[in-house]
Amino acid sequence: MEQKPKYIEICDWIKQQIDRRELSPGEKIYSENELMQIFSVSRQTVRHAISCLEFDHLVIRKRGSGTYISGPRSYGDRSVHSRQIAIVTTYIDEYIFPKIIKSIEKAVFEEDYSMQVASTHNSVEMERKILSKLVGENMVSGLIIEPTRSALPNPNIHLYRDLISQDIPIVLLNSYYPDLKVPHVSMNDKQAGRQATKFLIEKGHRRIGAIFKADDGQGHRRYLGYIEALMEAGIEIEEENVLWITTGDVEQMKDERNRYLRRMREVTACLCYNDTVAGELMSICLESGIRVPEELSIMGIDDADMSKDLPVPLTTVHNPLQRLGKLSAEVVMKMIAQGDVEEAYELKASVVERSSVRAYME
CATH class of the missing domain: 3.40.50.2300 (Response regulator)
Structure with a gap:
């Protein structure tokens, strides 16, 4: 049997404690450092787990205080998460994404926002499920999302438009959908x-x-x-x-x-x-x-x-991954504050020479 990813183990463990009433609404959960020691994982993995729990509205993060079990609330009460930004990327713990997410996290926390993180695995169906949940709950203040298979016609554009109609600012990350008129931040x-x-x-x-x-x-x-x-x-x-x-x-x-x-x-x-x-x-x-x-x-x-x-x-x-993440956070927060933003932010690339290319002579 394939072993569960560590972040899912952490989520399941905390969910079990909630189900057994070992953790009650309003009660503070273990700190990041404690969870790192208990599960022998990195801080990034712990934060991914907490973001997943937050996405399911099981916990609330309070800056400078810690993470707490959510209390009962009315469905669709957006004020509960009025300073929360959703981050959706194709992957989370792989390749370039940890650096991007970490730089977004730093930027949003500095402005006293919290964030929830989800991944589509570059699946249109998973993108649909995540967007449908965001539309139905109407809980976030803004959305930073990486398009899924952005060279192909996308059947989820109507869900993006539903979010826009709810006055939820959207910033596309790394790529864009040509028929969706929202800002994007990417490398050129x-x-x-x-x-x-x-x-x-x-x-x-x-x-x-x-x-x-x-x-x-x-x-x-x-x-x-x-x-x-x-x-x-x-x-x-x-x-x-x-x-x-x-x-x-x-x-x-x-x-x-x-x-x-x-x-x-x-x-x-x-x-x-x-x-x-x-x-x-x-x-x-x-x-x-x-x-x-x-x-x-x-x-x-x-x-x-x-x-x-x-x-x-x-x-x-x-x-420039860290700059890309920071800029995407700044753009969505500026949109939340109803400031003017550009249609596209495309960052310059530069060559890094190592050993895999040699000078060639015929």
């Missing part, structure tokens, strides 16, 4: 793809392959930057060197290694949608006897923590 993905490709060209590469995600808007914009850089350099675009994948394909890359190895035969470098894809491609190449970067240069995007720890440290594009 087209610039990231363009900068990465220009870097490879400057290193002497002209046969540059790429792997992009087809179901996320970021993948399309990074592809556009890649194409623009090739055209500016007078390099012919060879579509057979571009591989399109979806969210579910990433975990199965090694099972389909021949698909990727075939596309890499005619190129000297490959730009990957993100560092996770780059890491998977690197593993496939090394396990197949293809040396990185001697035979194939590999470049990622995002500068996730794992990129430094790959068998060959990854050259990548830095995504």
